Amino acid sequence: MTDYATLLKESELKATFQRMNILESIEHQGHMSIDVIYEKVVKTHPSLSLATVYKNIILMVEKGVLVEVPITGQKAKYELAKEDHIHLVCTECGEVEDKPHNASADALFSSMTQSENFELCKQQINLYGVCRHCQIAVAS
Amino acid sequence: MTDYATLLKESELKATFQRMNILESIEHQGHMSIDVIYEKVVKTHPSLSLATVYKNIILMVEKGVLVEVPITGQKAKYELAKEDHIHLVCTECGEVEDKPHNASADALFSSMTQSENFELCKQQINLYGVCRHCQIAVAS
DNA sequence: ATAATTGCAAATTTTTTGCAGGTTC
DNA sequence: GAACCTGCAAAAAATTTGCAATTAT
Numbered sequence A, B: 001m002t003d004y005a006t007l008l009k010e011s012e013l014k015a016t017f018q019r020m021n022i023l024e025s026i027e028h029q030g031h032m033s034i035d036v037i038y039e040k041v042v043k044t045h046p047s048l049s050l051a052t053v054y055k056n057i058i059l060m061v062e063k064g065v066l067v068e069v070p071i072t073g074q075k076a077k078y079e080l081a082k083e084d085h086i087h088l089v090c091t092e093c094g095e096v097e098d099k100p101h102n103a104s105a106d107a108l109f110s111s112m113t114q115s116e117n118f119e120l121c122k123q124q125i126n127l128y129g130v131c132r133h134c135q136i137a138v139a140s
Numbered sequence C: 001a002t003a004a005t006t007g008c009a010a011a012t013t014t015t016t017t018g019c020a021g022g023t024t025c
Numbered sequence D: 001g002a003a004c005c006t007g008c009a010a011a012a013a014a015t016t017t018g019c020a021a022t023t024a025t
Helices: A004-012 A017-028 A036-046 A052-064 A105-116 A132-139 B005-011 B016-027 B034-044 B050-062 B101-114 B132-139
Strands: A065-068 A075-082 A085-090 A096-100 A119-130 B065-070 B077-080 B084-088 B097-100 B119-130
Touching: A004 A017, A017 A036, A017 A052, A017 A075, A036 A052, A075 A096, A075 B077, A085 A105, A085 B101, A105 A119, A105 B084, A105 B101, A105 B119, B005 B016, B016 B034, B016 B050, B016 B077, B034 B050, B050 B065, B077 B097, B101 B119
Parallel strands: A085 A119, B084 B119
Antiparallel strands: A065 A075, A085 A096, A119 B119, B065 B077, B084 B097
C-alpha cells in the first residue's frame, strides 16, 4: 500500500526492516499500542527488541510519521499520520475506528478557538461508545 | 464551592481528608496529573502517600466523580465530572482550558455516530494549539 | 566510510499490591 | 463495631538509557 521506505527517507529516517514492519502493522491494524506492536512484529522478526519499538515510535512521532492517540482507560495507541478524522472508540472491545472528518466540524472548532484567541494546530476527537459489533455480542 | 463530603457520600465513598483535599485541588486548578496532585496536596497534608492518591483517583474515576483526560505527549490529567465541554490544550505550557460545549457540535456528533450505528456515550474533544498567554510570551 | 540504528542489559520511573494500624459512619 | 481507608514498603510494570555490534546509505 504505502511505500514505507520512501516515507521514512522523506522524514530523514533510515528504512530499516524494523521500522517498515512497525509501520506495516500499524497501517494494517489501524491503531496499536506499543506492546501490541511489539507482540505482532516480533513474530516475523524474532530478534526485535521492545526498546527498539519504544525508540522508533518516539522518533516517528517526532518526525510526524506517526500520531499518538491517547485514549481514556487504555494505553495510548499510534496511527499513521493522515488527514483529520474522528475516532470512534469502543468501550467494550477497545477498538478504534476512523470516521472521516466533517467540514462543519472544522468550521465549528475554528470559530470556537478564534473567539478564545487560541491558535489551533491540531484536533483530537474521540467519541466513546459501543460499536456495531459489540452491540450484537452484548445482545446475545 | 462544591460540597465534597456530600459528593463523596453520594458516590458511596467515605469523606476522608485526603479525598476532599484531592478534589479541592483539582477543582481549583482545573486539570491535574497524579504526580502534581500529590505534590500539591502533600504540602498541606505531609503524611499523604502517593499510593493513596493513585488508589483514590482510580476509585473516584470508577465512581464517576472524576474524569480522566488523556492528552497527547503528557501524562493523563483528571478533572471533576461536569457537563460536556471542549478542552483547549496549550502545546507550550501544557495547560488545559475548558470551553463550553456547543449544541451544534452535539448534533453533529450524534448524526455522525448514528450513521455508523455506534452507540455514543461519551465525548472527548481536545483542541491543541497555543493559548493566549503563551502567544504573548513567545512573541516577546 | 560514516553516521545511524539495533539489541541487550541495567537503570529509572511509574503504577500496583498486601497488610497493619487508623478513621469514618 | 464493622467496613473502609491510609501509609508504608515491597513488588510489578512500563519506559529510558548506555554501549558494543551491526546495518543503511
